[in-house]
Amino acid sequence: MILFRKVQILEFEPPSVSEPTDVLVWEAGEGEHAGTIAKIGQNLYEQYPQAKVAGEGGYLSAGLVCSHTHLYSALARGMLVAIKPSKDFAQLLDHLWWRLDRAIDPEILHASALAGCADALKAGVTSLVDHHAGPECIDGSLSIIREAYEQTGVRGILCYETTDRNGLEGARAGVAENLRFAREVDAIRAFGRKPLVEVSIGAHASFTVGQETLEALADAVRQTGRGLHIHLAEDKFDAVDARHRFGKDPVERMEAAGALNERSIIGHGVWLSPSEIEIMNARDAFLAHNARSNMNNAVGYNHNLPSFRNVVLGTDGMGADMLEEFKFAVFRHRESQGPWWPGDFLKVLHRGNRLIQRYFAQDFSPDFPGFGTVREGAPADLVLWDYDPPTPLTGENIAGHMAFGMSSRSARTVMVAGSIRILDHRPLFDDVQIQSFARIQAIRLWRRMEAR
Numbered sequence: 001m002i003l004f005r006k007v008q009i010l011e012f013e014p015p016s017v018s019e020p021t022d023v024l025v026w027e028a029g030e031g032e033h034a035g036t037i038a039k040i041g042q043n044l045y046e047q048y049p050q051a052k053v054a055g056e057g058g059y060l061s062a063g064l065v066c067s068h069t070h071l072y073s074a075l076a077r078g079m080l081v082a083i084k085p086s087k088d089f090a091q092l093l094d095h096l097w098w099r100l101d102r103a104i105d106p107e108i109l110h111a112s113a114l115a116g117c118a119d120a121l122k123a124g125v126t127s128l129v130d131h132h133a134g135p136e137c138i139d140g141s142l143s144i145i146r147e148a149y150e151q152t153g154v155r156g157i158l159c160y161e162t163t164d165r166n167g168l169e170g171a172r173a174g175v176a177e178n179l180r181f182a183r184e185v186d187a188i189r190a191f192g193r194k195p196l197v198e199v200s201i202g203a204h205a206s207f208t209v210g211q212e213t214l215e216a217l218a219d220a221v222r223q224t225g226r227g228l229h230i231h232l233a234e235d236k237f238d239a240v241d242a243r244h245r246f247g248k249d250p251v252e253r254m255e256a257a258g259a260l261n262e263r264s265i266i267g268h269g270v271w272l273s274p275s276e277i278e279i280m281n282a283r284d285a286f287l288a289h290n291a292r293s294n295m296n297n298a299v300g301y302n303h304n305l306p307s308f309r310n311v312v313l314g315t316d317g318m319g320a321d322m323l324e325e326f327k328f329a330v331f332r333h334r335e336s337q338g339p340w341w342p343g344d345f346l347k348v349l350h351r352g353n354r355l356i357q358r359y360f361a362q363d364f365s366p367d368f369p370g371f372g373t374v375r376e377g378a379p380a381d382l383v384l385w386d387y388d389p390p391t392p393l394t395g396e397n398i399a400g401h402m403a404f405g406m407s408s409r410s411a412r413t414v415m416v417a418g419s420i421r422i423l424d425h426r427p428l429f430d431d432v433q434i435q436s437f438a439r440i441q442a443i444r445l446w447r448r449m450e451a452r
């Protein structure tokens with residue numbers, strides 16, 4: 001067993017800060033309750049002298065969730081490749097991202113997934129929802145990413161971004177990879193094990209998914225019981241294209257195909273109309289808001305955030321630091337003169353747990369308290385923060401501390417599913433090796449891009 005001594009529990013929803021207490025965890029591999037919180041109370045240290053102490057003092061919270069990212073872009077940082085200037089978002093995809101994803105091979109993919117997972121853990125992020133593309137290396141790609149998640153110890157949901165941009169053959173291979181990986185995850189459960197990695201049914205965006213492919217995706221959603229993970233109306237072009245080619249708004253298209261459910265993840269949705277938001281809300285689907293990416297790509301601001309039932313936050317491949325992403329989401333919204341305050345964005349950040357729960361609840365008893373909380377029976381996806389604020393930290397001002405002070409630098413000890421991944425700021429995976437392997441593969445990736 002693992003013990004956190006005299007920690008103050010930070011709950012994000014509803015926000016609260018507890019008095020110092022002990023928290024005891026069933027370690028990974030310790031029987032049927034492994035990976036959950038066993039007990040919370042005073043002086044557990046004396047009752048369980050055999051427990052390993054993972055830290056004393058500080059604040060203990062549930063791990064953070066990144067609800068939309070692209071690990072394949074981990075090696076794009078500081079890229080030294082001649083990229084033609086782009087006049088709009090569609091050209092940016094063509095000149096940069098579609099050259100990058102074509103250049104991915106298994107080694108590059110493994111290196112970028114490892115680097116992205118390591119980044120997440122170091123920032124106190126315990127769950128990463130990935131959206132992967134790599135048209136020259138589709139079959140088996142999700143298993144390569146899963147290996148990186150397991151090697152570093154991150155929880156997550158993977159998918160392959162199905163698209164028609166490489167022909168219908170490529171699209172079929174994309175759907176097949178999502179289905180193959182869903183069978184892989186189901187087989188882990190069939191063996192009586194709890195998977196660390198789940199699967200959604202991935203697609204790139206409405207404008208690169210034709211009718212035949214959309215129907216195949218909807219079929220995969222029904223077959224697997226998972227949700228569709230797709231970019232919709234990130235740029236205005238996607239909304240215009242759907243109406244022009246298919247006579248429907250992007251969300252209407254998905255709905256007409258029967259592809260939307262309570263596990264769907266719609267990335268960006270900057271240009272969705274009120275009637276599309278209504279459809280998403282009726283299906284209880286998630287909108288993944290990526291404030292920094294939207295700013296960087298100049299695709300516009302999503303003024304309708306308060307109308308969505310389930311807004312969650314993602315980085316869209318710009319690292320995995322969710323406290324940084326939270327700050328950008330808050331400040332960009334304040335700049336837009338919208339009605340939300342930091343406390344509203346804290347709910348949004350926390351809601352990523354609801355998404356994780358909809359994929360992983362089946363691995364816990366029906367009455368477990370759910371993801372995103374530090375309570376007995378909850379999953380032991382935890383972060384111990386060594387934040388030492390110059391002003392009082394209380395339930396009423398957690399969001400203010402997160403917007404104006406707290407940063408991922410404070411993530412001291414990070415645990416996923418009852419396994420310590422970072423201890424006192426020291427990764428327990430081989431981070432030095434991961435970063436040096438990534439730098440070698442980054443140079444290979446950039447060279448391969450020059451040839452494409």
Ligand SMILES: [Zn+2]
Pocket residue numbers: 068069070131231267316
């Ligand atoms: Zn994205």
